[in-house]
Amino acid sequence: MKIRIDDRLLEAAEGSTVLEVALAAGIDVPHFCFHPAFEPEGSCRMCLVEVEGAPKLELACSTRVKDGMSVLTSSPRVLEARKEVLEFLLAEHPLDCPICDKAGECRLQDYYERYGRFDARFREAKEKREKIVPIGRKLLLDRERCILCTRCVRFLREVTGTGELGVFERGARTEIGFFEDWRIDNAYSGNLAEICPVGAITDTDFSFKTRTWFLERGASLCPHCGRGCNIDIEFRRTTNRAVAERRIIRVRARENAAVNGYWICDIGRYSHPYWTENRSRFVLMNKEAKTVRLSWDKALIILSEKIKGLGLRGKGGRLGLIISSFLTNEELYLIGRIFKEAVGLGNVWLADPKPQEADRLLLTAERSPNLRGARELGFESRPPDFEEIEKRIQVLLVFGSGLREASASGEVRNALDRVPAKFLFAAHTGPGDDAFDFLLPVSLIAEKSGSITNTEGAIQEFQPVWLPMGEAKPEWEVLIALARELGFGEAWTDLTDVREAMAREYPFFKKSHE
Amino acid sequence: MDLTEHLFELDVYRGRGGYDAARKALGMSPDAVLAEVREADLRGRGGAGFPAGVKWGFISRDGTEPVYLCINADEGEPGTFKDRWLITHDPHLVLEGIIITAYAVGAHEGFIYVRGEYEAAALRLQRAIEEARASGLLGERILGTEFDLEVVVHRGAGAYICGEETALLESLEGKRGDPRLKPPFPASAGLFRCPTVINNVETVSNIPRILRDGARAFREFGRPGDGGTRLFSVSGAVVKPGLYEVPVGFSLKDLIFHLAGGLPPGRTLKAVIPGGLSAPVLLAEETDLPLDCDFLSRAGSIIGSGGVIVIDDGTSMLDVLGIITRFYAHESCGQCTPCRIGMSWLHKTVLRLVSGNGSRGDIDEIARVASAIKGRTLCPLGDSAALAVLALISKFRKEFESRLEECQIRSQSS
Numbered sequence: 001m002k003i004r005i006d007d008r009l010l011e012a013a014e015g016s017t018v019l020e021v022a023l024a025a026g027i028d029v030p031h032f033c034f035h036p037a038f039e040p041e042g043s044c045r046m047c048l049v050e051v052e053g054a055p056k057l058e059l060a061c062s063t064r065v066k067d068g069m070s071v072l073t074s075s076p077r078v079l080e081a082r083k084e085v086l087e088f089l090l091a092e093h094p095l096d097c098p099i100c101d102k103a104g105e106c107r108l109q110d111y112y113e114r115y116g117r118f119d120a121r122f123r124e125a126k127e128k129r130e131k132i133v134p135i136g137r138k139l140l141l142d143r144e145r146c147i148l149c150t151r152c153v154r155f156l157r158e159v160t161g162t163g164e165l166g167v168f169e170r171g172a173r174t175e176i177g178f179f180e181d182w183r184i185d186n187a188y189s190g191n192l193a194e195i196c197p198v199g200a201i202t203d204t205d206f207s208f209k210t211r212t213w214f215l216e217r218g219a220s221l222c223p224h225c226g227r228g229c230n231i232d233i234e235f236r237r238t239t240n241r242a243v244a245e246r247r248i249i250r251v252r253a254r255e256n257a258a259v260n261g262y263w264i265c266d267i268g269r270y271s272h273p274y275w276t277e278n279r280s281r282f283v284l285m286n287k288e289a290k291t292v293r294l295s296w297d298k299a300l301i302i303l304s305e306k307i308k309g310l311g312l313r314g315k316g317g318r319l320g321l322i323i324s325s326f327l328t329n330e331e332l333y334l335i336g337r338i339f340k341e342a343v344g345l346g347n348v349w350l351a352d353p354k355p356q357e358a359d360r361l362l363l364t365a366e367r368s369p370n371l372r373g374a375r376e377l378g379f380e381s382r383p384p385d386f387e388e389i390e391k392r393i394q395v396l397l398v399f400g401s402g403l404r405e406a407s408a409s410g411e412v413r414n415a416l417d418r419v420p421a422k423f424l425f426a427a428h429t430g431p432g433d434d435a436f437d438f439l440l441p442v443s444l445i446a447e448k449s450g451s452i453t454n455t456e457g458a459i460q461e462f463q464p465v466w467l468p469m470g471e472a473k474p475e476w477e478v479l480i481a482l483a484r485e486l487g488f489g490e491a492w493t494d495l496t497d498v499r500e501a502m503a504r505e506y507p508f509f510k511k512s513h514e
Numbered sequence: 515m516d517l518t519e520h521l522f523e524l525d526v527y528r529g530r531g532g533y534d535a536a537r538k539a540l541g542m543s544p545d546a547v548l549a550e551v552r553e554a555d556l557r558g559r560g561g562a563g564f565p566a567g568v569k570w571g572f573i574s575r576d577g578t579e580p581v582y583l584c585i586n587a588d589e590g591e592p593g594t595f596k597d598r599w600l601i602t603h604d605p606h607l608v609l610e611g612i613i614i615t616a617y618a619v620g621a622h623e624g625f626i627y628v629r630g631e632y633e634a635a636a637l638r639l640q641r642a643i644e645e646a647r648a649s650g651l652l653g654e655r656i657l658g659t660e661f662d663l664e665v666v667v668h669r670g671a672g673a674y675i676c677g678e679e680t681a682l683l684e685s686l687e688g689k690r691g692d693p694r695l696k697p698p699f700p701a702s703a704g705l706f707r708c709p710t711v712i713n714n715v716e717t718v719s720n721i722p723r724i725l726r727d728g729a730r731a732f733r734e735f736g737r738p739g740d741g742g743t744r745l746f747s748v749s750g751a752v753v754k755p756g757l758y759e760v761p762v763g764f765s766l767k768d769l770i771f772h773l774a775g776g777l778p779p780g781r782t783l784k785a786v787i788p789g790g791l792s793a794p795v796l797l798a799e800e801t802d803l804p805l806d807c808d809f810l811s812r813a814g815s816i817i818g819s820g821g822v823i824v825i826d827d828g829t830s831m832l833d834v835l836g837i838i839t840r841f842y843a844h845e846s847c848g849q850c851t852p853c854r855i856g857m858s859w860l861h862k863t864v865l866r867l868v869s870g871n872g873s874r875g876d877i878d879e880i881a882r883v884a885s886a887i888k889g890r891t892l893c894p895l896g897d898s899a900a901l902a903v904l905a906l907i908s909k910f911r912k913e914f915e916s917r918l919e920e921c922q923i924r925s926q927s928s
Contacts, residue, residue, distance in 0.1 A: 042695040043850045045890050056889045062695050084886035088855040121879065124862035148848065167690060167848070170673065172858035174848025 001067035006074060012065040019047055019060035022073060029073050030082060030111045032089075032197045033149035034061040037262050038158060044089075044149050046111070048081045049073050057081050082115045091122035092172070094131075094144040102199030104212035108147070127172055135165065136184030138204045138270070139192055143175050146200035152176065152192050159263065160186045160361070176200075187359060190269040194252055195262075205270055206250050210236055216246075218465025219254055220446045222268035223326060226364035226371055228454035229253065229260035229268055233275065233446055233465050246466060248272040259458055265363050280429045280441035281470025287437075296473065296481075299438055304485035306395045306421045320347045320393035320419075322384050324400035325368040327475060328450030329459065329509065330495055332370070332377045333502040334479040335399075337489040340378075347393070349384035350374060351402040364455045369445070373453030376508045386415035395421045398436070399475060407432030425475060441472035448474035449495055459509065522638055524645040527606040533651060535722035539614040540659045544575070547618040551721065553729035555741035557762075559596075560586055560677075560714030561790065561818045562894075563740075563807040572701035573709050575620035582705040583621040584686065584712045585612060587628045587635075588670055588677035591790030592841060593821030596745035597715035599757050601628070601635040604719070605642035609665065611718030613656060614725055616663050619711050624665040626715075627682050630672040640667050674845035678893050679712040681847065692849045693893035716745055716820075736762035740806040744820055748774045751781055751826035763804040770801065770824055781826040785909075789818020791838060792898035794905030795825075814905065816898075831910040832917045835880075835903065836864045842899035853896030856887040860903060867918060870925025877914050881907045 003012045005022050012021045017040065022029045032044035040062035048057035052070035057077060072078060089108060097103045129143035153165045153176065164184045168177040178184075184192070193203035215234045222229040232254045235246040251272050253264040283299050285292050310318045321339060323332070339348065353367040371381070384403075389396065396419045406412040408431035416422060416435045424436040427444050445452075447468040451461040468474065476495060483489040492498050503510045520526045527533070539547050552567025573581055585608070589597040600608055612624050628636045643665050646652045654662045668686055675681045676691040683705050685691035704710020720742050724732045733741040740762045746769060749755045753775030760769060766788060770776065777783055783798040788805070794815040803809050810817045825834065839861035848854045860883055866872050881904060888900040907914070 040695065042892055045851050045892070048890060059695075081890055085851050085890065088851050088859070088886070091859060092855050121882075122859060123876075123879075124859060124866065127858075147851070148854070167692075169848065170675075171843055171846040171848050172854060174854060 001065065003065050003067070003069040003071065005071045014065075016065055017061060018049060018051070018058075018063045018065060018069075018071050021065060022060060022071075027073055028114070029060045030107070030115060031061055032107055032147055033151065035151050035154075035195060035262075038151070038154045041150060041154070044147065045085045046082065048078060048085070050075045050078050079115065082111075083118060086111055086116045087118055087121070089147050090116070090120075092126055092144075093147075094126065094142075096145070100145065100199040101202045101207055102145075102196075102212075106199055107197040129175065134183070135178060135201070136189045136192075139184060139189060140202050140204060140207075141176060142200050142202070145198050146176055147198055148174055148176070149197055150176075151195045151197065152201055155192060155195060156184070156186075159191075160188050162186045187265050187267070187363065188263055188361060190266045191253060191263045209249050215249060217252075218446070219462070220465050221369065221452060221460055221462050222251075222264060223369040223445050223452075224268050224271055224274075224367060225265075225362075226366040226369065226455035227260060227362045228369055228452055228458065228460050229264045229362060230256040230460075231264060231268065233272075235466075246276070248275045259454060259460070260362055263362065265359075265361070267363065275444060275446055276469075278428045278430055279469045279472070280426055280439060281472065282439075282441060283471055284439040285437065286434055286439070296440075296471065296478075299440060300478070300481055300485055302438070303395075303397075303423055304482060307486060310394055317343070317347065317392050318394040319343045320349075320389055320396045322349045322351050322396070322398045322400075322403065323379070324402045325350065325352050325366075325371040325374040325379075326400050326402075327374075328370065328445075328448075328452055329373040329377065330450050330498045330502065331399075331475045331479060332374050332379060333506075334476060334483070334489070334492070334498060336377055336379070337501070338479060338483045338486070339488075341488070345378070348379070348382075350379050350382045351384055351400075352381060353402070366455065369454075370452040372455050372457060373451075373459070376453060376506060377502075386412055390415040390418045393419050395419075395423075397423045397425065399425045399442075401426045401428050401430065404430050404432055407435045425478065427472065440478065441468075441470060442478065443468045443472050443474040447472065448476070450474070450476065451499075457508075521603055522605050522642060524606060524642070524649060524651075527604075531726070532606050532722075533610055533657075535725040536610045536613045536651070537657050539617055539725045540657055540661055544618050544620060547614060547725065550729050551618065551724055554720075554724045554732040555729075555736065555739050556717065556720055556724065556732070557740050557807055558714055559716035559720075559744065559820065561591065561792075561816070563817060566713060566717055569701065569713070570615070570619050570711060572699070573619045573711060574702075577709060579708040580623065581619055581621040582708055582710040583612065583616045583619060583624040584679075584682065584705060584710055585624065585626040585715055585718060586677060586679065586682060586712055587626050587632070587639075587715045588682060589629050589632070589715070589819070590674035590677040590845075591792065591819040591821055593747060593749050593787065593823040594790050594819040595747045595749075596757055596820060598629075598632050598635050599745070600715050600719050601632070601639050605639045606646065607719050607722060608639070608715055609642055609646055609652070611721040612665060613651065613663060614721045615711065615713060615718050617661055621711065622662050622664065624663060625686055625705070626665065626667050627676070627686055628667055628669050629677075630670040632669075636667055636669055643667065673847070674841075675847040675893075675895060678895060681893070682712065683710065692847050693895075695892065714819075737804065737806045737808075740808065744805065744817075746805070746820045746822050748822045748824065750822075750824035751777050751783075751829070752824050753778055760805070763806045763809075766796075766801045766803055766805050766822070769805065769822065774824070777824070777826050781828060783824065784827045784829060785825040785831070785834075787821075787823040787825070787902075789816045790821035791823070791841060792816075792895075792902050793818045793821075794901050795834075795909060797909055830917060831906060831913050832864070832868060835906050835914075836861075836868055838899065838902055838906070839864045842895070846895065846899075847893075850892035850896065852887040853891045853893075853899070856883055857896065857899060859883050867914075868921060870921035870923075872918055872921070874915055874918065877907060877911060877918070 031047040033041040047060040049060045050072040051058045131142045133141040135141045217232045217234040232252045234250040355365040358365040422436040423438045425440045446465040556566045557563045676685045680694035681691040700710040843857040843861035846853045846857045884900040884903040
């Protein structure tokens with residue numbers, strides 16, 4: 001059906017609301033309580049619009065479209081109502097923007113700039129309320145800033161089903177509260193600060209770290225489980241430009257209806273040290289208790305010579321690989337093409353973090369982002385057999401930090417010590433690094449291009465948010481270079497080549513290019 | 515006729531022909547009952563004055579979902595005390611009306627939502643239900659017919675907003691009594707999201723008479739489109755405050771000056787709030803009008819819940835304004851922005867005026883804030899409160915201004 005909004009004739013789906021149609025068409029209808037994840041609430045009254053034939057202004061959020069309907073979103077009546085609703089909200093608002101974390105991304109501020117611009121006429125004393133109410137592990141509630149949109153209450157009722165918050169009292173005394181000492185303690189609590197349209201619920205993980213307008217952000221994918229939640233990584237460049245590095249400030253959910261809806265779990269949100277802390281930055285060689293730097297070229301030549309030195313044809317049993325499903329589809333494909341033929345899959349082990357309990361929302365049992373992709377490419381979870389490795393393997397390539405603690409001491413360490421040449425391709429440094437002869441810094445998802453396949457089979461491509469750290473390189477680049485050195489596989493030059501080859505060989509991956 | 519003497523007992527009620535109308539109705543088809551009620555032009559007595567027969571007609575009886583009947587006995591409107599009287603003194607009349615209504619709309623469960631403060635009334639009602647049940651007037655196979663009906667008394671917890679029908683439903687479902695967004699309307703998605711009829715106590719109390727005497731006889735009492743008699747709770751500056759039953763269309767002036775005995779000696783009529791506190795005020799000279807839905811709305815007010823509050827010349831209208839804003843600021847449920855903050859804003863300003871710290875500009879500001887509430891709230895509470903405030907300001911602005919000056923002088927000299 002068609003409806004008219006302002007001067008535009010728009011196609012509207014049966015059952016959709018005026019607000020949905022307007023927003024999809026890029027027409028701004030301001031709103032606080034409406035959130036696309038929930039049924040319309042209709043309480044903030046900010047989205048009032050003029051519907052032809054209706055005596056009063058109607059709510060855009062709850063008015064269903066009718067064929068031929070005509071709506072005005074910027075008529076004088078609408079603008080006046082908008083301004084006055086905003087005036088009500090700001091009348092009792094503390095206006096403490098200078099110390100509010102939300103400033104810069106606050107709807108009250110944005111709408112005042114766009115639709116308010118009035119002089120304060122409220123001459124009465126504002127209500128005094130509690131400003132620091134701990135409502136959960138990392139969450140604080142400021143009752144003076146709260147506009148009672150109840151998004152938080154509805155999130156906890158409808159999404160997590162935990163219902164920790166409720167509305168209490170009446171009239172101007174109305175407040176968000178909890179039952180006795182029932183604090184918010186669920187695996188998705190961080191979403192609350194994100195859906196709060198004002199600075200009422202703030203996240204202590206973010207508190208006072210930065211003004212929001214200094215943040216830069218990039219779209220990426222969460223690597224901490226098999227869901228592949230879409231995220232925005234928000235960071236600040238350090239003031240020391242010479243270092244040219246950045247500090248991750250916040251990870252936020254990025255909407256993707258098919259994968260994660262509007263949410264991410266607290267593991268993905270609060271694991272941001274993963275992106276910057278303990279990162280490996282240099283190509284290093286451990287030699288007789290000394291660690292020395294060397295170039296990538298040099299390291300790759302050494303590696304390829306070691307491999308060639310094994311005289312691989314027919315004797316592939318002496319080269320071993322331990323990989324993980326933190327690698328992208330493209331990288332896993334390259335590993336398959338380069339090494340499967342030469343060494344056979346018998347010497348390739350897939351070591352991932354131990355599966356844990358899945359929840360009923362987003363978190364999957366596997367705690368790596370691309371197990372499904374690995375399976376589609378013919379790899380199965382296969383914990384490394386160190387007895388075998390110790391016995392047969394002369395050159396060992398390890399991708400990822402999967403062995404980490406295990407390689408620091410004990411049986412694994414003993415086994416590794418018996419392998420003559422060991423190369424670790426890892427993005428992080430940590431215990432056990434000294435078990436390897438060569439440490440080669442590689443990239444995380446945020447620093448490279450590629451794709452991962454989530455547990456349900458959705459192939460998601462991603463682009464780098466920033467450049468690799470220090471000398472780090474994406475694994476796919478290293479693999480292409482190594483293939484060239486060794487003369488294995490094909491003469492791939494970039495990811496496009498790799499993707500085309502992968503799609504030809506594995507029909508499953510065709511769909512990502514259609 | 516002495517209505518009150520033990521009429522709450524089943525035997526006395528039956529001795530006067532009680533439950534004959536229910537017996538008659540249960541012998542008819544539900545459609546015939548509905549047609550009779552529709553023809554009687556019975557308008558809802560709760561406040562909105564919606565025709566009862568039309569409301570019943572919205573219910574689809576063929577659905578797979580149960581139909582519920584809810585009786586609104588929350589009676590929170592200040593100045594109104596008719597439902598309490600009916601429940602306390604004539605509970606079987608209410609129950610008989612419920613039986614007939616439930617039969618007509620196809621409901622087998624009825625809920626009576628009784629205002630929290632009405633403890634004695636709720637006990638009477640509960641006793642009447644038990645009596646009726648024991649005599650086969652409620653429960654299974656009522657009066658030997660195939661019709662089953664259970665009636666449950668639910669007590670409110672003291673919130674005015676729960677008299678708003680959708681807030682009542684929320685409260686009845688065990689939730690916080692916040693009004694719902696409409697549509698959907700209760701007739702399609704009401705209690706537990708099932709088709710629901712919500713009628714006021716007085717409305718259903720009229721049903722037995724319509725069935726007993728017929729729609730035509732009922733209509734003869736009223737005016738075209740608004741039939742029967744109505745109960746008016748008369749309070750304030752009258753010699754005989756109390757509950758009066760008069761035909762719809764009875765003169766407001768006669769109600770005050772004849773039935774209620776006029777104002778106390780030495781007092782003159784200044785204003786009347788004709789339909790409970792949220793009805794826009796009428797000036798003394800506007801009271802010469804018939805009490806029916808349409809005449810009152812033409813006079814810029816509403817018949818509302820029939821709570822006639824009589825105000826004499828000794829009353830300051832600024833105090834009246836303060837009572838109104840205090841009440842609505844206190845009773846606003848807090849859900850929607852204009853009502854939650856607007857009512858509190860109004861009350862704070864009025865308090866400031868009363869304390870002598872106001873100016874003429876504040877009176878304009880009160881009118882402006884009330885206009886900003888009007889038409890933009892989620893439920894009728896904020897809307898009608900704003901209208902009540904606006905009527906006071908437009909009709910008594912001069913008095914407010916001179917009172918303001920007095921307040922200022924008093925506060926300066928003290």
